[in-house]
Amino acid sequence: MSWRSLALAAALAGTALASAAHAQPQLDGVIGAHAVLQRDQPIPLAGAARPGETVMISLAGHSISVTAGRDGRFSATLPALPAGGPFTLTLAAPSGATVINDLLIGDVFLCSGQSNMEMKVRDAQSLFPEAHAPVDPRLRLLTIGKKMAVRPLDRFDATPAWEISGPETSPAFSAACLYMAQSLRHDGDVPVGAIHSSWGGSRISAWMSDTALRQAGLADDAELLALYARDPAAATRRASTIWEAWWRAASGDAAGAEPWQPDAALAWRAVPSFTNFESWGVPELADYNGMLWYQRTVELTPEQARGAATLSLGMVDDADRTWVNGAGVGGMSLAGAQRLYVLPAGTLKAGRNVITVNDDDVYALGGMLGPVDAMRLTFADGTGIPLGTGWRYAIAKRVPGAAPRVPWDDINGAGTLFNAMIAPLAPIRLAGIAWYQGESDTGIPGYDRRLRAMIADWRQRFGSPAAAFVIAQLANYGAPALAPSESGWADVRDAQRRVAAEDPHGGLAVTLDIGDASDIHPGEKRLVGQRLAQAMRAARAGARDGRAGPAIGSAERQDSAVVLHFTGVQGGLHTSGSDQAIGFELCGAGAGSCRFVAGRAAGSTVTIAGDGKPVTRVRYAWADAPATNLADEARLPVGTFEVPVH
Numbered sequence: 001m002s003w004r005s006l007a008l009a010a011a012l013a014g015t016a017l018a019s020a021a022h023a024q025p026q027l028d029g030v031i032g033a034h035a036v037l038q039r040d041q042p043i044p045l046a047g048a049a050r051p052g053e054t055v056m057i058s059l060a061g062h063s064i065s066v067t068a069g070r071d072g073r074f075s076a077t078l079p080a081l082p083a084g085g086p087f088t089l090t091l092a093a094p095s096g097a098t099v100i101n102d103l104l105i106g107d108v109f110l111c112s113g114q115s116n117m118e119m120k121v122r123d124a125q126s127l128f129p130e131a132h133a134p135v136d137p138r139l140r141l142l143t144i145g146k147k148m149a150v151r152p153l154d155r156f157d158a159t160p161a162w163e164i165s166g167p168e169t170s171p172a173f174s175a176a177c178l179y180m181a182q183s184l185r186h187d188g189d190v191p192v193g194a195i196h197s198s199w200g201g202s203r204i205s206a207w208m209s210d211t212a213l214r215q216a217g218l219a220d221d222a223e224l225l226a227l228y229a230r231d232p233a234a235a236t237r238r239a240s241t242i243w244e245a246w247w248r249a250a251s252g253d254a255a256g257a258e259p260w261q262p263d264a265a266l267a268w269r270a271v272p273s274f275t276n277f278e279s280w281g282v283p284e285l286a287d288y289n290g291m292l293w294y295q296r297t298v299e300l301t302p303e304q305a306r307g308a309a310t311l312s313l314g315m316v317d318d319a320d321r322t323w324v325n326g327a328g329v330g331g332m333s334l335a336g337a338q339r340l341y342v343l344p345a346g347t348l349k350a351g352r353n354v355i356t357v358n359d360d361d362v363y364a365l366g367g368m369l370g371p372v373d374a375m376r377l378t379f380a381d382g383t384g385i386p387l388g389t390g391w392r393y394a395i396a397k398r399v400p401g402a403a404p405r406v407p408w409d410d411i412n413g414a415g416t417l418f419n420a421m422i423a424p425l426a427p428i429r430l431a432g433i434a435w436y437q438g439e440s441d442t443g444i445p446g447y448d449r450r451l452r453a454m455i456a457d458w459r460q461r462f463g464s465p466a467a468a469f470v471i472a473q474l475a476n477y478g479a480p481a482l483a484p485s486e487s488g489w490a491d492v493r494d495a496q497r498r499v500a501a502e503d504p505h506g507g508l509a510v511t512l513d514i515g516d517a518s519d520i521h522p523g524e525k526r527l528v529g530q531r532l533a534q535a536m537r538a539a540r541a542g543a544r545d546g547r548a549g550p551a552i553g554s555a556e557r558q559d560s561a562v563v564l565h566f567t568g569v570q571g572g573l574h575t576s577g578s579d580q581a582i583g584f585e586l587c588g589a590g591a592g593s594c595r596f597v598a599g600r601a602a603g604s605t606v607t608i609a610g611d612g613k614p615v616t617r618v619r620y621a622w623a624d625a626p627a628t629n630l631a632d633e634a635r636l637p638v639g640t641f642e643v644p645v646h
Helices: 001-017 174-186 210-215 219-230 232-251 416-425 445-461 488-502 527-540
Strands: 036-038 043-048 055-061 062-067 073-078 084-091 097-112 136-143 163-165 192-198 288-302 308-318 319-324 327-332 336-342 350-361 367-372 376-379 384-387 392-395 432-436 467-472 506-509 551-558 561-567 574-577 581-587 595-602 605-608 617-620 631-632 639-646
Touching: 001 055, 001 467, 036 192, 036 416, 055 073, 062 073, 097 136, 097 174, 097 288, 136 174, 163 174, 174 192, 174 432, 192 605, 210 219, 210 445, 232 319, 288 527, 308 319, 308 350, 319 336, 327 336, 350 367, 416 445, 432 527, 445 467, 445 488, 467 488, 488 506, 488 551, 488 639, 506 527, 551 617, 551 639, 574 581, 574 595, 581 631, 581 639
Parallel strands: 036 097, 097 192, 097 432, 136 192, 432 467, 467 506
Antiparallel strands: 043 073, 055 062, 055 084, 084 097, 136 163, 288 350, 288 392, 308 336, 308 367, 308 376, 319 327, 319 350, 376 384, 551 561, 561 605, 574 631, 581 595, 581 617, 595 605, 617 639
């Protein structure tokens, strides 16, 4: 039978089974037709049946019986199996039978992160043969749909559908994940299952469980999310209080004199249109990333002001925080979402009412976008007032740091994506996890702590303590460095390096040489995937050296020079375009003490001549978009690092 016929038969069988889903035993997680189960590890299963009934589970000649509890839930564990298949998994009970066909036993990999992991094959550079590979019946692909939840979900609404990799299915799959999986398939005739669960623009905190959040020092976010699950109105009030306290601390504004107060004396100007403010023709906004204040006054009768109301603002790019008469009423940070906020009774008043919106544009375009006909204040009796005209704006003062986000945000939240897109994957076992994220965490301290907590938690939840965890180090993006300076992107890259280096089953794929300084979404994902595969092999083996690429080991003084020792070098380090290695900085202990220096590469070392100034540490590629030229003979580059000099 051809793979297309097999897929059609499985789809028809699935349709027939779905029609009786209320009666037959069903499995949680992602075990469905064409799925891959992890080899050489016990196979955990969980599901639902009629309360108290016995379920017989059979796979590859192994059978086990379990009894559903009073709540209809059951769990079981089948013995570990070697690579092979296809097999059929059967669940038989008095209420009926469920048959899952075409299961393979092999290696299962989870790919997660933000937009650079999410980028599809068809949206990346697709000139490579791998992008148009023929059908591989032993490579299976699964994409988890985007969803958020304020509590962990036990199961998906419907079992996500696995697909057989081929020219009809791979173009819609994650490019980095597909190229990694294809490379790993070349290691032998072992089936590979690749699960993709990503969301562009997401912070790492959104992918962390309650346990991981608390371990990473984010207990306040975890508590606030739990409050939101119980009492959204109380959580919204608390979130506004937190944001307001942050603003006062960052701006120095006194209480009662903040820009969201109804009579704030700002340099107000009329809003020309509800489009991205970069298109208004205002010179200072043409390439502006930062905050704008929007404000509108509404005159209400006593009848209109009586009772609760709803405020609809349309879309805001990127994040908003909104007040009515100086009282916080809501805020979120998903640019494509309509803002609809409930105003409790007492928020509005007869006469003058002032609506104030802070728009925090952190990337690319920004502004209140409407549409105008969606902007409306609706009263308790169903009547309302349109809000599509009469707004004014003022450019906010620059303040340090990142504004707090509410933990129930889709992508900037705390646990929201873990709850809906990771937790329901269980129970499964994994061979490894590939992580490509961090762009949205630049400028937020403590990425290493958050990453460590998430890694430990995911391994525990998937019952895979030795699962490899490999990280795609952030590529170069942004303005070139004309002088040594601090860099949020370098901070994240170095945190990724340190976490991977200390983990016996961690790995790092350096991408500095294949990014695009003018595009945060570089199209070269084939090499990213292949480097992730190299790192995955080494991490699974527990190798600290070898195929993952050159990594900094240590820095030591030798007379007046500093000698850097690298591990994992294949054939020696070499420079391109010059006989000197660029991108290095010698630094003292204090801020602003770093200076550019050149190095000489030889074998697995780089020697930097002293410059007569104090040296306590060495930095490399410490910029958003650094200029570098150092790689080994396998053409694997050295990534960003900062190390002490001993």
